[in-house]
Amino acid sequence: MNLKKIYKNxxxxxxxxxxxxxxxxxxxxxxxxxxxxxxxxxxxVKYSGYCENASYGFINDVYKENLIKENIEILNDNPxxxxxxxxxxxxxTNVEIDKNKIILLNxxxxxxxIDNDTVKLTFKxxxxxxxxxxxxxxxxxxLEKND
Amino acid sequence: MIEILNILYLLVVCFVxxxxxxxxxxxxxxxxxxxxxxxxxYSANILFLLTLFLxxxxxxxxxxxxxxxxxxxxLLNLFFFDxxxxxxQIIPLIxxxxxxxxxxxxxxxxxxxxxxASVNWIFKTLNxxxxxxxxxxxxxxxxxGYPHLGTYLWALFWKASFIDYExxxxxxxxxxxxxxxxxxxxxxxxxxxxxxxxxxVIITICFDKILLYGYxxxxxxxxxxxxVTLVEKITNKKNLYLNYTLLxxxxxxxxxxxxxxxxILVLLNFFILFKKQITNKIKIILFSIFxxxxxxxxxxxxxxxxxxxxxxxxxxxxxxxxxxxxxxLQRLPFLIxxxxxxxxxxxxxxxxxxxxxxxxxxxxxxxxxLDFILFFLFNISMAMAIFxxxxxxxxxxxxxxxxxxxxxxxxxxxxxxxxxxxxxxxFNNKKx
Numbered sequence: 001m002n003l004k005k006i007y008k009n010x011x012x013x014x015x016x017x018x019x020x021x022x023x024x025x026x027x028x029x030x031x032x033x034x035x036x037x038x039x040x041x042x043x044x045v046k047y048s049g050y051c052e053n054a055s056y057g058f059i060n061d062v063y064k065e066n067l068i069k070e071n072i073e074i075l076n077d078n079p080x081x082x083x084x085x086x087x088x089x090x091x092x093t094n095v096e097i098d099k100n101k102i103i104l105l106n107x108x109x110x111x112x113x114i115d116n117d118t119v120k121l122t123f124k125x126x127x128x129x130x131x132x133x134x135x136x137x138x139x140x141x142x143l144e145k146n147d
Numbered sequence: 148m149i150e151i152l153n154i155l156y157l158l159v160v161c162f163v164x165x166x167x168x169x170x171x172x173x174x175x176x177x178x179x180x181x182x183x184x185x186x187x188x189y190s191a192n193i194l195f196l197l198t199l200f201l202x203x204x205x206x207x208x209x210x211x212x213x214x215x216x217x218x219x220x221x222l223l224n225l226f227f228f229d230x231x232x233x234x235x236q237i238i239p240l241i242x243x244x245x246x247x248x249x250x251x252x253x254x255x256x257x258x259x260x261x262x263x264a265s266v267n268w269i270f271k272t273l274n275x276x277x278x279x280x281x282x283x284x285x286x287x288x289x290x291x292g293y294p295h296l297g298t299y300l301w302a303l304f305w306k307a308s309f310i311d312y313e314x315x316x317x318x319x320x321x322x323x324x325x326x327x328x329x330x331x332x333x334x335x336x337x338x339x340x341x342x343x344x345x346x347x348v349i350i351t352i353c354f355d356k357i358l359l360y361g362y363x364x365x366x367x368x369x370x371x372x373x374x375v376t377l378v379e380k381i382t383n384k385k386n387l388y389l390n391y392t393l394l395x396x397x398x399x400x401x402x403x404x405x406x407x408x409x410x411i412l413v414l415l416n417f418f419i420l421f422k423k424q425i426t427n428k429i430k431i432i433l434f435s436i437f438x439x440x441x442x443x444x445x446x447x448x449x450x451x452x453x454x455x456x457x458x459x460x461x462x463x464x465x466x467x468x469x470x471x472x473x474x475x476l477q478r479l480p481f482l483i484x485x486x487x488x489x490x491x492x493x494x495x496x497x498x499x500x501x502x503x504x505x506x507x508x509x510x511x512x513x514x515x516x517l518d519f520i521l522f523f524l525f526n527i528s529m530a531m532a533i534f535x536x537x538x539x540x541x542x543x544x545x546x547x548x549x550x551x552x553x554x555x556x557x558x559x560x561x562x563x564x565x566x567x568x569x570x571x572x573x574f575n576n577k578k579x
Contacts, residue, residue, distance in 0.1 A: 011238060011340075014238075014340060014343065015238065015241060018245065018343060019245055021347065022242070022245045022246055023249055025249075025351060026250060026252070026253050026354075028248070028249040028252050028253075030256075031255070031256040032151070034256045035150050035151060035252065035255055035256055036148065036151070040150065040258065040310070040312055043256065043257075044258055047257055047258065048259065054265070088260070088265055088269040091269075091270065091273050091287075091288075092277075093274050093277035093279055093283070094277070094279065094283065094286055
């Protein structure tokens with residue numbers, strides 16, 4: 001009975017077609033599935049990388065594991081992401097940058113191993129000094145100043 | 148599921164918030180002269196509220212209070228809301244909601260910020276979200292010379308969200324962007340079903356990923372459409388104070404969304420210049436106010452930051468003597484090629500060119516569409532000139548990544564002509 005009513009009203013048919021078209025053309029059904037299946041952190045890691053590109057995953061883990069509530073220097077050796085692209089993930093406005101902590105992403109030739117967990121960091125010809133490796137994943141490093 | 152509920156909540160917030168202040172049975176009685184449709188009222192409210200946000204961005208206070216204040220007023224306004232006007236447009240409203248939902252889902256699925264957004268705009272947003280004002284922008288990364296209005300809006304809606312992620316603040320851009328299309332067709336004399344088909348086609352054609360990745364272009368796109376729609380609505384009736392006030396608000400907002408807004412505003416003035424229904428006296432007053440707005444913006448930037456940049460940071464014009472030097476002239480083929488790519492990339496341009504050619508052939512009246520023709524020619528020339536006249540040696544890179552976006556943000560204006568063309572030649576022919 002209800003179906004008949006819907007069918008009789010032309011506008012409803014047009015609306016159903018419009019609904020299907022709009023939802024289909026921007027993959028809304030797939031997007032609904034993705035949002036339900038993966039939480040926001042997983043989605044951010046998927047599109048910004050764990051230890052590649054802007055490396056949201058690694059930065060997020062460093063901040064979470066070390067309960068960091070300040071800005072720390074983030075250096076990215078990937079030529080497409082050398083500017084500030086990765087800073088904003090954990091940026092605190094008007095909080096100074098702690099120069100004793102550095103996150104180095106997508107390292108190519110920026111560190112020179114002194115021993116197993118101590119490195120000398122030189123990024124874009126700027127010598128940063130000696131740092132202790134606090135966390136390492138692939139080519140991403142969380143470094144703390146070696147006092 | 149929580150995220151989806153949050154999306155729905157924010158979409159409802161957009162609908163409620165921007166229904167205030169004008170859609171009120173008492174105010175509407177006074178605005179009977181203006182013959183405003185629901186989407187035009189929403190656009191007018193957007194101009195009012197964005198102007199209020201622009202003003203409040205200069206003060207340091209918790210933006211959540213601002214949000215709650217306006218939202219409470221908007222909720223109260225629902226008791227005096229003119230629901231009849233909504234009932235008339237129920238199908239377009241449903242279509243708007245569907246598009247809004249589908250694009251919001253897309254943003255939520257890919258919470259990604261593109262280059263300019265991740266190195267510039269997001270820091271301004273974070274500044275406002277942390278309850279700092281305009282003055283503090285000099286302490287955050289990114290170009291201090293870029294205007295901030297869009298980022299304030301972004302911060303406000305991010306703060307209003309139950310989920311603390313930046314992408315939630317960007318749904319409002321989609322809302323304003325989509326609403327501009329509906330404003331375009333609000334008063335057109337075509338049937339609802341044709342309206343809906345037209346809307347679906349033009350929104351699909353105009354869609355670009357720029358919309359999703361945190362750029363300010365969608366906002367500029369919408370405000371440009373609203374500006375020209377307002378000019379088009381001016382008739383011989385007297386005392387259209389609301390239209391002129393909104394036009395001034397709109398011009399001011401254009402200046403505060405992006406740096407090139409200044410040039411865009413100059414180009415948009417063609418529509419005022421060629422509008423016969425606006426008297427010369429009012430034209431002069433409007434132009435004077437626009438110049439004053441530009442000067443006010445310039446002085447605010449000089450006062451707070453000691454600089455007023457045009458284009459990107461470090462942008463400088465080449466010397467006049469170099470305008471036609473061989474070295475600079477060599478840029479032309481590349482820029483023309485980039486323009487050609489952009490025109491193909493955004494079908495609105497192709498559609499506009501086709502419509503204007505057919506219109507010129509059929510009507511044989513060049514003067515009638517002079518405003519659009521001049522806007523188009525100057526718009527293309529302006530986009531090229533930005534890269535042609537710079538001393539920056541990396542002009543080629545800037546043109547590659549920026550020229551299409553510059554042309555995208557003004558492309559909405561051509562929709563007004565396309566719509567007028569379709570109304571005259573297709574929909575009306577069918578009726579006859």
